[in-house]
Amino acid sequence: MKVGVLFSGGKDSCYASFLAKKAGYDICCLISIVSENPDSFMFHTPSITCVEKQAEAMDIPLVLVKTIGKREEELYDLEKAIKLAIKKYKIKGIVTGAVESVYQSSRIQKICNKLGIECFNPLWQKNQEQLIKELIKNRFDIVITGVFAYPFDVSWILRKIDKNFINEIGKLNEQYKIAVAGEGGEFESLVLNCPLFKRKLKVVGFKISGSGNAFRSEVRLK
């Protein structure tokens, strides 16, 4: 089946793409929404413009739609992007990296239902520790691009997700209930390499903004 992936460039949408490909689905395009609202409820925002380089590295066409990011109104822009993908790439289904968020998932399900296409959520309800371990096992090269909860600080920005990360995030989970895979919006990530990439991406510049326990980075890739 021809599918499009709702792609943020983070670990979950990349891993969902990997699982779809592994199961034999034909990923015809990546669909990304660039929100002007950094606090969007619906879309991942830190370093979102990196999706262009990631799509190049995967050699998969990208459908990019901008939104001003007003709550609920941004869904029209998402629907517009999916319609574009259906028209241009004849996709019959959407793949998402949704794990826990019923807010995001139910809205995407409603759009797909309206447009008459399948909605696939291969990470749905997945144990978060298991998810992180599988990413490492499958050689996903991931860095943190945003942190949004106590006790994170700026030192976590651009930190690699590896075995040390798992140990530390496990302790934060015990002490502060930080979700191990960031499903509560505690952090956002960016994939620099994975089995779907034809070449590895490199961070060549970044700009960090924020204060206290909330920082985000805008990364430049090569």
Added chain:
Amino acid sequence: MKENLLIVNICKEKLHYLEFVKPICDILDNNRIRYFVRDYIKVSKDDLKKASRIIICGTSLFDNYFIKNLRYFNWIMDFDKPILGICGGMHIIGSLFGGKIRRCTEIGFHTEYFSKEFLGLKEKCEVYHLHNNFIDFSKLNDFEVYCGGEVNSHPDLVNSEEKISKSKCSQAIKHREENIYGMLFHPEVRNKEIIRNFCLK
């Protein structure tokens, strides 16, 4: 008899397994309940003999292929151990007992009212819906409806100002004599304890 639950997969699309079957497997793993999984067209007599109880999982909004293959589920009518049908699994149970599939789309969290305790759920509970279809079990004499449909027409609920779903769909049902349960909502997303409670029946 040692617990050995059979999970029946009705998903036509391979990728849906991870969304509708794997989360049920995870709940059973977390509760240390032994199970095995079969695609519905491959369920054998030996599987049915081995199974201590059965869960028929749901599938996606557009995946209704299983309903054209009801003959693969005729074993339900003779199986004498507990069966739980989730969403599409509930459609299969209702269809075999003579129910007709009707259209009703509900997606997301809804607060439903349970007239009687149902596998641990009672009174008001938030459940996760993902369906385009339902079967009106109030028309099937063999079944009792615990939630949704006719339950919601009770005057106390109709006049209630609380945010309770007025869903016309039968949401939770049980066979009056057999241990056959059905639920339209998805316990793998919210109310995971239902799966464990079913395993105690």
